[in-house]
Amino acid sequence: MGQAHDQPATRERAVLPAVLAVLFVTGWAANHFTALLPVLARSEGLGRATLDGAFGIYAVGLLPGLLGGGTLSDRWGRRPLLLSGAVVAGLGNLTLLCWHDQTGVFVGRLIVGVGVGVAMSAGTAWSADLGGGAGSVLAGVSLSAGFGCGPAISALLAQFTTAPADVPFAVSVGLSVSAVLAGVVLTHAAGASAPLVSGPHVPAEAGTGQGVAAALGAALPLAVWVFASATVAMVTMVERMHYLVNGPLLPGMAAALTLTSGVVIQMIARRRAWGPRAGAAGALAAAIGFGAVAAAGPRPALAVFVAVALVLGIAYGLCLRQGLVDVETRSPPRLRGTLTGIFWAVTYLGFGLPVLLVTIEPVVGATAPMIVLSAAAAVVAGLRGIRGLSSKRVAVPAVSDHAESNTSNF
Numbered sequence: 001m002g003q004a005h006d007q008p009a010t011r012e013r014a015v016l017p018a019v020l021a022v023l024f025v026t027g028w029a030a031n032h033f034t035a036l037l038p039v040l041a042r043s044e045g046l047g048r049a050t051l052d053g054a055f056g057i058y059a060v061g062l063l064p065g066l067l068g069g070g071t072l073s074d075r076w077g078r079r080p081l082l083l084s085g086a087v088v089a090g091l092g093n094l095t096l097l098c099w100h101d102q103t104g105v106f107v108g109r110l111i112v113g114v115g116v117g118v119a120m121s122a123g124t125a126w127s128a129d130l131g132g133g134a135g136s137v138l139a140g141v142s143l144s145a146g147f148g149c150g151p152a153i154s155a156l157l158a159q160f161t162t163a164p165a166d167v168p169f170a171v172s173v174g175l176s177v178s179a180v181l182a183g184v185v186l187t188h189a190a191g192a193s194a195p196l197v198s199g200p201h202v203p204a205e206a207g208t209g210q211g212v213a214a215a216l217g218a219a220l221p222l223a224v225w226v227f228a229s230a231t232v233a234m235v236t237m238v239e240r241m242h243y244l245v246n247g248p249l250l251p252g253m254a255a256a257l258t259l260t261s262g263v264v265i266q267m268i269a270r271r272r273a274w275g276p277r278a279g280a281a282g283a284l285a286a287a288i289g290f291g292a293v294a295a296a297g298p299r300p301a302l303a304v305f306v307a308v309a310l311v312l313g314i315a316y317g318l319c320l321r322q323g324l325v326d327v328e329t330r331s332p333p334r335l336r337g338t339l340t341g342i343f344w345a346v347t348y349l350g351f352g353l354p355v356l357l358v359t360i361e362p363v364v365g366a367t368a369p370m371i372v373l374s375a376a377a378a379v380v381a382g383l384r385g386i387r388g389l390s391s392k393r394v395a396v397p398a399v400s401d402h403a404e405s406n407t408s409n410f
Contacts (some may be wrong), residue, residue, distance in 0.1 A: 002168025016130045017188035020142040022086050023123045025179035027146020029089040029172050030116040035155035035252040039164045044100050054105050058113040063345050065117020070341025076128030088115025098171035121341035128328040141266050148259025156207040177223030216329035219343050221380050222279050222323040225286040227350030229315040233258040235354040257309035262317030276388050282318025283381035287374045294370035
């Protein structure tokens with residue numbers, strides 16, 4: 001009897017690592033394209049407008065994927081949505097492997113966006129179902145690691161292989177196939193495919209700081225800075241460094257620095273139980289990073305480029321971490337997938353920031369927008385800090401403490 005009972009428990013324990021592995025590969029599939037922009041520009045003659053358009057059309061697929069994937073996972077279960085999204089993202093990279101011209105890049109990135117959106121929202125919600133606050137944090141860490149490793153490895157493959165426009169896409173497709181197959185096997189545990197939050201919803205009591213408005217009100221002001229910070233480091237600063245360095249290694253280096261610091265700071269915040277202070281610290285780091293970009297001007301020194309990537313990576317990691325924890329701890333369980341999708345959708349608005357900065361630069365210059373962003377992030381940091389101090393006298397800390405106690409178990 002004991003042995004028979006242990007087998008389902010063992011399968012259940014394999015579910016969260018499998019979910020995190022699929023999320024890691026999803027992050028890789030989404031972001032490794034960044035390192036291949038110079039390769040495609042050189043080999044296919046694609047201009048800047050086309051490559052910027054590839055990011056835009058990626059967002060066209062991503063946003064409905066995020067919102068639809070989260071909502072449908074609340075109804076149909078996390079497993080089918082996560083695995084289906086990962087398959088679609090792999091198919092998008094397969095399209096890019098076989099079809100490099102402008103049309104192929106647009107079609108491939110659109111398919112990748114849909115798949116990544118579905119997998120991210122469903123997978124993050126499933127991680128929260130399985131591990132509470134710790135599951136939310138680990139989902140963010142896994143995605144961040146994929147976002148960082150993808151461009152770094154693809155940059156090396158593009159630089160040192162004889163088929164720089166093919167090998168990185170082939171590696172991404174292979175990883176997607178492997179992760180999906182492993183996920184199919186490892187998540188096939190008792191009840192794993194059913195919605196884990198399908199029970200009756202019990203409204204939160206007044207004053208507990210829970211509910212849809214509380215979750216979005218806490219998380220969305222941080223969501224704004226997640227990819228806004230990352231893309232300023234990985235796109236805007238890279239473009240400003242072209243006077244000194246060019247080629248696929250530069251965006252790969254920027255992604256590695258930014259996202260590695262984002263992963264490391266999330267782990268530090270988890271180990272040291274920073275709790276809600278992580279949100280204020282993340283917004284403050286964004287304010288400092290944007291201020292440094294403004295001070296550096298259009299031709300920054302290499303040391304400034306490295307420092308900005310590290311600081312904005314910290315902002316990315318802490319805002320992502322605390323935003324996901326806010327969603328997990330404050331949202332009604334049966335709506336967790338939907339609210340997670342909304343959170344991710346708002347974070348991805350930051351991908352439009354580099355294009356906006358380039359568009360308005362002839363009118364307002366390169367410095368003024370960064371000063372405005374720095375001031376706005378500082379305001380968010382101040383408000384989070386004030387709310388953190390006042391919350392010590394009400395019941396809301398119990399929610400955050402719950403997330404930290406769950407996190408400390410991992």
